[in-house]
Amino acid sequence: MISTDRAVPSYRLAPNYRPFVMPALIVVCAVIIFPWAFTVWMSANDWTLGQARTFVGAENYINLALDARFWESLWHTIYYTALAVILPLFLGTIAALIFDEQFPLRGFLRGVFVMPMMATPVAIALVWTMMFHPQLGILNYFLSLVGIEAQGWIYDQATVIPSLVIVEVWQWTPLVMLIVLGGLAAVPREPYESAEIDGANGWQKFRYLTLPMIGPFLMIAVIIRTIDALKSFDIIYAMTQGGPGTASETINIYLYNVAFSYYNIGYASAMAIIFFILIVILSFVLLIVRQCTVWSQAGDGK
Amino acid sequence: MTHKILGRIGFLFAALVFVSPVVLFFLWMLSLSLKFEIDNAAYPPVFIPEHFAWSNYVKVFAENNFFRYFWNSLLVTGTATLLALVIGVPAGYGIARLKAQKSAIVIMIARMTPGLSFLIPMFLLFQWMNLIGTLWPQIIIHLVVTVPLVVWIMMGYFETTPIELEEAASIDGATSWQVFRMVALPIAKPGIVVSFILSIIFSWNNFVFGVVLANRETRTLPVAVYNMLSFEQVSWGPLAAAALIVTLPVLILTMFAQKEIVAGLTAGAVKGG
Secondary structure, eight states, rough: OOOOTTTHHHHOOOOOOHHHHHHHHHHIIHHHHHHHHHHHHTEEEOOBSSSSSSETTTTTHHHHHOOOHHHHHHHHHHHHHHHHHHHHHHHHHHHHHHHHHTTTTTTHHHHHHHHHHHHHHHHHHHHHHHOOOOTTTTHHHHHHHHHHOOOGGGGGGGTTHHHHHHHHHHHHHHHHHHHHHHHHTOOOSSSHHHHHHTTEEEEEEEEIIIIIHHHHHHHHHHHHHHHHHOOOOOHHHTTTOOOSSSTTOOOHHHHHIIISSSHHHHHHHHHHHHHHHHHHHHHHHHHHHHHHHHHHHHHTOO | OOOHHHHHHHHHHHHHHHHHHHHHHHHHHHHHHTSSSSHOSSSSOSSOOOOTTTTTHHHHHSSSSSHHHEEEEEEHHHHHHHHHHHHHHHHHHHHHTTTTTHHHHHHHHHHHSOHHHHHHHHHHHHHHHHHTTHHHHHHHHHHHHHHHHHHHHHHHHHHHHHHHHHHHHHHTTHHHIIIIIIIHHHTTTTHHHHHHHHHHHHHHOOOOOOOHOOOTTTTTTTHHHHHHHHHSSOOOHHHHHHHHHHHHHHHHHHHHHHHHHHHHHHHHHHHHO
């Protein structure tokens, strides 16, 4: 039918895979590359929707550098991200060590544990908002049971970011757990047996055997968590919209407000670009750190 | 022997400690959704009410056009996922076989970019094209999430499927398309299931695109439930009921497809580095 003698070697040498990629390439260009090019162009214009557009070159970027609210939102973003990376990392690793063991109902409990990160963030955020309520919220009731005074949670400028992070931790600790669990599955048994013969205790085994071996997986968790926490929008927007005042306004929320509340498209575009560059730089730094940890561990192994 | 059993009980207990915030949260959500306002405003809180307020659920559907929004969510999520599979599965195959690192980086960058940055230019584009007011803007922009996800998972999956069978088929004279269709695709079914499920979940949960692009008629469920918060004088029962309705399909899917989701997330995540 189709087979001709000449066709055989040519397919064998170079099967044509490019057509498979073409549709995706077109879509990526249309919904990813084009928007980016357009954003770069917009960022060089002074343009509020419904008004005249004028070319201003780098002015938006200069204004951004002088914008106190932007710097404040950057600080909020860093604060939020640091907490939202470290806490899930710590708790997720402990959870992974537990779920790596054998015990009854293990599969079922793991399934339950994974549910928060699949649940719809907005729906989750609404229920947390009710739980954080200063007078009627269940959290302050629990605090009162153990004799701690009522907190303002997301309604207090001082506690709003840590409170939001509680939700983030609740939702994303399972992802860290899954990643680390994947790492633990690949850990060989023999070193532990020899360590036991040498009389190592549980902590020593964890510190000198487990931790170095799951190091690369922890770094992956850090990278993914960092990117996600920087981009976090749904929970913050649904719960506080950046408030009270601007106390929980991260760059992403500020960006949203500039673009879709003030319709200041040019300025928002400049901010989007700076924000994206920040994310890229940070991920590359983390990737490099990851390379280093992998190397140093290879060195330690000798 | 007893030592081992004690150890297992200890780990079970530790696991329960970790799982309890999850269980308690969802139980509290259910409790809120089944209580009348008087119970929801009670202090100390009522955990299990004397009378269940099933009417909260009726109210959500009766007063908030929720059938409409459910249908919108189904259409947007379904179309965006199917399109992503049609486009993304062959692309994942092509990238895996071409060993195209550069395309992989593009996909990676797409995953790193905040959704909002796509929204500004796309919002303007949709306005000029007069598409606002239809579901198309949301379907198209959901592809930003679903296509990279499917490509990424399928790329990883096709890298693990054996190439020998495909080579044998092409020696027998099959075209590239036939090799893909008859040999590679059937083997990749588990990978397709994983990317299908994850694509559905992430598209269903998406909020930021809808909040900008949807109007009264074209809202998806997450946006609809958020709007209830801002417009209705906060009454907790119906609000919690609505929140549960939005997230229940995803939770059920998570329960039934736990294995696939775990596999997909860890594969996707580990590849992410």
